Amino acid sequence: MLYDALRGVKVIDLSRILAGPWCTQNLADLGAQVIKIEHPERGDDTRGWGPPNQSSADGQIHMSAYFMACNRGKQSVAIDFANWQGAKLVRELVADADILVENYKSGSLSKYGLDYAALSEINPRLVYLSITGFGQTGPLAGRPGYDYVFQGMGGLMSYTGQPAGTPGAGPLRTGVAVVDLMTGMYATSAVLAALHQRDRTGRGMQLDICLLDVAVALNANQAANYLVSGHVPQRTGNAHPNCAPYEVFACADGYFILAIGNDGQFGRFCTVLGHPEWSSDERYATNSARLSNMQSLRPLITGILAVESRRHWADMFDAADVPWGPIHTLDEVFTHPQVQHRQLLQIVHHPLLGDIKLVRNPLLAGTPPEALATAPPLLGEHTAEVLAGCHSSTATQGARP
Structure with missing residues (x-):
């Protein structure tokens, strides 16, 4: 310890x-x-x-x-x-x-x-x-x-x-x-x-x-992108500059983060959405191609994800080993089973102020x-x-x- x-x-x-x-x-x-x-x-x-x-x-x-x-x-x-x-x-x-x-x-x-x-x-x-x-x-x-x-x-x-x-x-x-x-x-x-x-x-x-x-x-990969390419990074909202699709998407009852980090994950994602052919389409088959063609890929993904609930997609993605994540408020963070298992909330006692809640x-x-x-x-x-x-x-x- x-x-x-x-x-x-x-x-x-x-x-x-x-x-x-x-x-x-x-x-x-x-x-x-x-x-x-x-x-x-x-x-x-x-x-x-x-x-x-x-x-x-x-x-x-x-x-x-x-x-x-x-x-x-x-x-x-x-x-x-x-x-x-x-x-x-x-x-x-x-x-x-x-x-x-x-x-x-x-x-x-x-x-x-x-x-x-x-x-x-x-x-x-x-x-x-x-x-x-x-x-x-x-x-x-x-x-x-x-x-x-x-x-x-x-x-x-x-x-x-x-x-x-x-x-x-x-x-x-x-x-x-x-x-x-x-x-x-x-x-x-x-x-x-x-x-x-x-x-x-x-x-x-x-x-x-x-x-x-x-x-x-702290600029990390953004600095490296600039130093290698000479192109000044621009604001991209929730989209990642080097991976795609890697951003926030809307579903029927809220939002979640989709974090596709490689071509294999993208293939499984396409299968979950009912469009396995996207993973062999030359416009989307590789991460580089997807980055160049997100303007056409994004609406396709958005239209399908918007129909079902976050719980529906969570179950489907988990079963297919597709990386995703919720966007929690802090009350949801501290009641999440994994956060509780990791004991990230700790309570210490002060003789005058009583019990104080802190993050471990x-x-x-x-x-x-x-x-x-x-x-x-x-x-x-x-x-x-x-x-x-x-x-x-x-x-x-x-x-x-």
Whole structure:
């Protein structure tokens, strides 16, 4: 099991919002001690990103759902490191830490003595992860930016949305902050690799992960399509640029996703629809041919699928091993038998906020219930506990329990 793989690893989390906290939540889920340093008055920005909020029984204490999504398993310590006493406390916590994660503008932590150069003098084994919008160097280094900016700037929104000339045409963002989330995942991988390297070399390093880099990398096959062909990808709605038919279709009582990934699957699909001859038609026999002729194939498919219910087609497709999928609302997601079997909904208890429903980390499939993460912390909830181990005579200055 991976839930205690990082037992004994100490992480100082100076990050806020989503990309950094998503990374440190992964580390916490894997068993690391994650100490989240928050401003005593404001805390992480996302503490105010509600409603919805979870509240205590008396209605006096609130925690935003957004904050809860990316901060389970952490200890919250309230320190204002803008004053020297607070910065000294952070440096003392860093002295025996393995990892520090921060997402401040490049260079801004140096005035507090919390930059990599200063902290590596204190702790040469420190793996120091910096997450920024544009990176530590370059013409835009130091410029702030949020996920939405990079969905546009990195190219993702240029080919996401309905095609030009159709209803609702125009660039479209994803429904979640996918660049932030993937930055957190890339950052997690980088940190774990750096820890492994440190075991060989005895020294830590600074990692420079930025949202722009991740946004460009996320273009994946769309970027490869452009780099190979020279053609700029356009918006294709729900249709796939490289596979066909691979899109959303309407049936008598709703919609479903058809995901034909090879010619054999297409042949079985044609048989289910009662038109096995389509699979030998030169216009549709290969994936390349189908991509070129979807304008004539799509109406043929649509006319047949629209007659029967989703349940009818689901049974037929499952029997023929044709890939398809429903489009679930989130209430349907969490009541689905496979989701329940995988135990993706986990419930943790907070002494003041009660039971909190969270989504289990996919890295931890099969984790026993007793190994569930602790609840997301209230602001400063662990200040006294964590700082009790500090040796500084100013251990309570710059902090607030």
